[in-house]
Amino acid sequence: MKNICGAGLGFRREMLKALLPTLPSEVDFWEVAPENWIPLGGKYQEQFQQASSQAPFTTHGLSLSIGSSDKLDVEFVKNVKRFLDANNIALYSEHLSFCSGNGHMYDLMPIPFTEDAIKHVVSRIVQVQDIIERPLVLENVSYYIAPGQEMDELEFTKSILNESGCKMLLDVNNVYVNSINHKYDAKAFINGLPSDKIVYGHIAGHYDEAEDLKVDTHGADVIEPVWALLEHAYLTHGVFPTLLERDFNIPPLSELLAEVKKIKQIQAKCEAVQASNVKGSVA
Numbered sequence: 001m002k003n004i005c006g007a008g009l010g011f012r013r014e015m016l017k018a019l020l021p022t023l024p025s026e027v028d029f030w031e032v033a034p035e036n037w038i039p040l041g042g043k044y045q046e047q048f049q050q051a052s053s054q055a056p057f058t059t060h061g062l063s064l065s066i067g068s069s070d071k072l073d074v075e076f077v078k079n080v081k082r083f084l085d086a087n088n089i090a091l092y093s094e095h096l097s098f099c100s101g102n103g104h105m106y107d108l109m110p111i112p113f114t115e116d117a118i119k120h121v122v123s124r125i126v127q128v129q130d131i132i133e134r135p136l137v138l139e140n141v142s143y144y145i146a147p148g149q150e151m152d153e154l155e156f157t158k159s160i161l162n163e164s165g166c167k168m169l170l171d172v173n174n175v176y177v178n179s180i181n182h183k184y185d186a187k188a189f190i191n192g193l194p195s196d197k198i199v200y201g202h203i204a205g206h207y208d209e210a211e212d213l214k215v216d217t218h219g220a221d222v223i224e225p226v227w228a229l230l231e232h233a234y235l236t237h238g239v240f241p242t243l244l245e246r247d248f249n250i251p252p253l254s255e256l257l258a259e260v261k262k263i264k265q266i267q268a269k270c271e272a273v274q275a276s277n278v279k280g281s282v283a
Helices: 013-019 042-052 074-086 115-132 153-164 172-181 186-191 224-237 253-282
Strands: 007-010 029-032 057-060 092-095 098-100 104-109 136-139 167-171 198-204 206-210 213-216 242-245
Touching: 007 253, 013 042, 013 253, 029 042, 057 074, 074 115, 115 136, 115 153, 136 153, 136 198, 153 167, 167 172, 172 186, 172 198, 172 206, 172 213, 172 224, 186 224, 198 224, 224 253, 242 253
Parallel strands: 007 029, 007 242, 029 057, 057 092, 092 136, 136 167, 167 198, 198 242
Antiparallel strands: 098 104, 206 213
């Protein structure tokens, strides 16, 4: 299986004409929502295989609903495993949230930050990991309410990671959005995360509803404070693979590649700083 590294971009069907037959060399890895490619067939299957033969791919799902009170959709998880295995994809990432409850809600809802919720989610993560035969990778999500909160987001997230054995997808923009909306220190949140759990990251743009209300949309350019927070995350945890998310108001490919290039520039800068620090400590 191909491991991801460097800077990535979402592989979207509406972008196929611009991306194929030869994927842009500026992008080191690509990400797909497995729900959009299961089952594969016909022209789409040919195009996906054409792309996945050229570069590493990872996945970021939409409908696992790991925090739901509904029964886990075991058949769906088995289909995801077949997709991962058939396409030599190492990672299955999803959201630390839920999107179903007596039916699909088509939105990512926050899991209550409670001890009961931790036990419930951990048991479901273990069930998923047993099926997919690899660690589940969960992303910290943006949220706008915190129902029944017994602890803060950081404590909740760390408990899930530690007790389930799962890994983390660190979405830096979500940390920034949540830090504004819920008035906490974004750098302190990142500092508190376990470095060994972070597999890769996301960065994206958002919408300013008000000075104290940011909405995670993936529909705008990444802003400077979020770039700065990504740099802080690298300097804190080491440089990890990072993907640019853009789901709406998608600009020309050249503009997306410019942001991918900026990820690489920040990665190179932080790697140089860390190498210098190691050299200095040895001297």
